[in-house]
Each structure stands twice: as structure tokens, then as C-alpha cells.
Amino acid sequence: MGKKRSINLIIGPLLFVLFSVLLPSSVFSTFAARSAIGTVAWMAYWWVTGPIDYAVTAFLPIALNALFQMTDMSSVIANYASETILLLLGASIPAGAAG
Numbered sequence: 001m002g003k004k005r006s007i008n009l010i011i012g013p014l015l016f017v018l019f020s021v022l023l024p025s026s027v028f029s030t031f032a033a034r035s036a037i038g039t040v041a042w043m044a045y046w047w048v049t050g051p052i053d054y055a056v057t058a059f060l061p062i063a064l065n066a067l068f069q070m071t072d073m074s075s076v077i078a079n080y081a082s083e084t085i086l087l088l089l090g091a092s093i094p095a096g097a098a099g
Contacts, residue, residue, distance in 0.1 A: 005051045006051075008045070008046070008049040008050075008051035009051045009052070011045060011049075012042045012045050012046045012051070013042065015038065015041040015042050015045055016035070016038035016039060016041065016042040016064070017038070018038070019034060019035075019037050019038030019041050020034045020035045020037075020038040021034075023037060023038075031068075032068070032069070032070040032071065035064070035068050035070050036070050036071075039060060039061055039064050039070070042060060042064075043057055043058075043060050043061070046060075061076055062076055062077065062080070
């Protein structure tokens, strides 16, 4: 694994921690809200830098919500079963097999 990739892997979780701890509680009053912003920052960083596959990055909200209880787990998982997500998944499977 390259040095740049290793650094990008570490920066993602670091962003989560920084946003979760350092965002002002006057704006985001609960830890869950700050953690949700941290999750978005982590995912955006990994999507831009690409240290791991995008599919793994897409499942970060499920893993982080299981650890930190930001919201009801059924509401998080329900977003992964939407018609749009299933359409994109169905379109990407044949494209991945062809490429």
C-alpha cells in the first residue's frame, strides 16, 4: 500500500473525530448531529481521494450509526433500499461485469 493511500485512509476517520468533537454545540446541539456531519466529511474525503472502493465508502453510514447510534438504524438502512439505489445497483452490476 502506498504512502499517499495510507495517509488518505487515516485522514478520513480523523475528519470524523474532528467534526464530532470540535463543531460548536451551539450550532449542532447533539453529539449525533455532529457525528452525522463528521460522517459526511469522512465519506466526501474518501470519495474524492479514493483510498478504498466507493462501495465500501457508501456503507460507512451503516457502520458508524451502529457504533455511535446517531439515529434509528431502520431509517438508515431504508435509504439503501430505495428504488433509485436499487436502479443504480442494477445498472452497475452488468457494467462492472462487462468492463
